[in-house]
Amino acid sequence: MSPYLDDLETRPPAVRERHLFNALPGQIANAQKNAPYFAKLLAGIDAHTVSDRAALARLPVTRKSDLIDLQKSAPPFGGLAAVTISRLGRVFCSPGPIYDPQGDTGDYFGFARALFAAGFRQGELVHNTFSYHFTPAGFMMDLAAQTIGCPVFPAGTGQTEMQVQAIAALRPVCYVGTPSFLKIILEKADELKADVSSLTKALVSGEAFLPPTRKLLAERGIDGYQAYGTADLGLIAYESAGREGLIVDEGVILEIVRPGTGDPVAPGEVGEVLVTTLTPEYPLIRFATGDLSAVLAGISPCGRTNVRIKGWMGRADQTTKVKGMFVHPSQIDQVVKRHPEIRRARLTVTHDAERNDVMALACEVEGHGGDGLLAAIAASLRDISKLRGDVMLTAPDSLPNDGKVIEDLRKYD
Numbered sequence: 001m002s003p004y005l006d007d008l009e010t011r012p013p014a015v016r017e018r019h020l021f022n023a024l025p026g027q028i029a030n031a032q033k034n035a036p037y038f039a040k041l042l043a044g045i046d047a048h049t050v051s052d053r054a055a056l057a058r059l060p061v062t063r064k065s066d067l068i069d070l071q072k073s074a075p076p077f078g079g080l081a082a083v084t085i086s087r088l089g090r091v092f093c094s095p096g097p098i099y100d101p102q103g104d105t106g107d108y109f110g111f112a113r114a115l116f117a118a119g120f121r122q123g124e125l126v127h128n129t130f131s132y133h134f135t136p137a138g139f140m141m142d143l144a145a146q147t148i149g150c151p152v153f154p155a156g157t158g159q160t161e162m163q164v165q166a167i168a169a170l171r172p173v174c175y176v177g178t179p180s181f182l183k184i185i186l187e188k189a190d191e192l193k194a195d196v197s198s199l200t201k202a203l204v205s206g207e208a209f210l211p212p213t214r215k216l217l218a219e220r221g222i223d224g225y226q227a228y229g230t231a232d233l234g235l236i237a238y239e240s241a242g243r244e245g246l247i248v249d250e251g252v253i254l255e256i257v258r259p260g261t262g263d264p265v266a267p268g269e270v271g272e273v274l275v276t277t278l279t280p281e282y283p284l285i286r287f288a289t290g291d292l293s294a295v296l297a298g299i300s301p302c303g304r305t306n307v308r309i310k311g312w313m314g315r316a317d318q319t320t321k322v323k324g325m326f327v328h329p330s331q332i333d334q335v336v337k338r339h340p341e342i343r344r345a346r347l348t349v350t351h352d353a354e355r356n357d358v359m360a361l362a363c364e365v366e367g368h369g370g371d372g373l374l375a376a377i378a379a380s381l382r383d384i385s386k387l388r389g390d391v392m393l394t395a396p397d398s399l400p401n402d403g404k405v406i407e408d409l410r411k412y413d
Helices: 012-033 036-040 064-073 113-119 139-147 160-172 179-192 211-219 331-340 370-385
Strands: 088-094 098-103 127-128 152-154 175-176 201-204 223-230 234-237 247-248 252-258 271-279 287-293 318-323 325-327 344-350 357-365 390-394 406-409
Touching: 012 036, 012 252, 012 271, 064 098, 064 287, 113 139, 113 223, 113 234, 127 139, 127 160, 139 152, 139 175, 152 344, 160 179, 175 179, 179 201, 211 223, 223 247, 234 252, 234 271, 247 325, 252 406, 331 357, 331 370, 370 390, 370 406
Parallel strands: 127 152, 127 175, 175 201, 201 223, 344 406, 357 390
Antiparallel strands: 088 098, 223 234, 234 247, 252 271, 271 287, 318 325, 344 357
16 A cells, blocks of 8 residues: 555655745635735736746735734625635634635645644544534545545643543544643553553644654554644645654645745754645735744655654744834844845843843844944834844854744843
């Protein structure tokens, strides 16, 4: 039996790239024609010219953090959906509230690929502990499992003792849910002296899959894998037996950009995850997730050839308040763009001896730069942020590669 869901996972990268960017102009045109928000945002853009990464990178960014206000102003989906509610399979509500549409197709959210990579196979019972109430995670996994021929027990969240009883009685092979809840189930099974050893495979998501939990599951004979997705986008990337990063889904175009901007970073540099989908019902174009990650070089040892990312590495929205005023990553980017000598910059915020807020901007530049450059950067920082800050010039590649544009080091204890 093939270890791959389909041939898409092993096609040459150039073939994949060509396929994605052949499909992109049609998705852009669909968004312009049928989604009022994108009709306005992308007005004047010739969809047929958006056929490579450079052209895509010139389009404006839509931020997940803006969805609440957009949906309030134009309910229910802020004008981002390209079909009416009558054409949808389901509608969900995530915290915010943010309303998420589901198209009326089988594996709409794309998680079948992640389940298959985690070893789930036809006929194996899946114990699904993601919620079926309000939020989409339960149905995301349910639809995916049925797509690959797995029956599902819709356990949902909570009721740990009943979860254990169901596992002991039904003997499921597969678990989906958060890693922390699986740990709780195993601990409750030990307490009740119940046999849950039928569980040998797990796909976890919704929170970090930390090494101690991985080790615990392995010791219990459970082969655990993680998936990364959102309620808006569905599957973004997933883990495979290669165990090196997460492999990007076949149905999305992923970019890593400098936080607060839409500018792609250098390969391997940490930045914000932007995703463009090819689903016609909800054509999200350059959708900023607010998550940090970085691209891994090469292809996975498992043989899947798509781009890999390091996984979730924190949040990109590093907005902080200094002396009562908000400072945003986009403002630091404006400073950088004013001075082409700057390769990368990082603002730190601390307290002085009197516990007053202090800003310092470290800038990577080639050579010394001189006092004139220092003064010019300081003036730009003051002009853009309306706050004074110290400026330091550092050597290229001296700043940490962690995606942080603003680091708040103030202590409040």
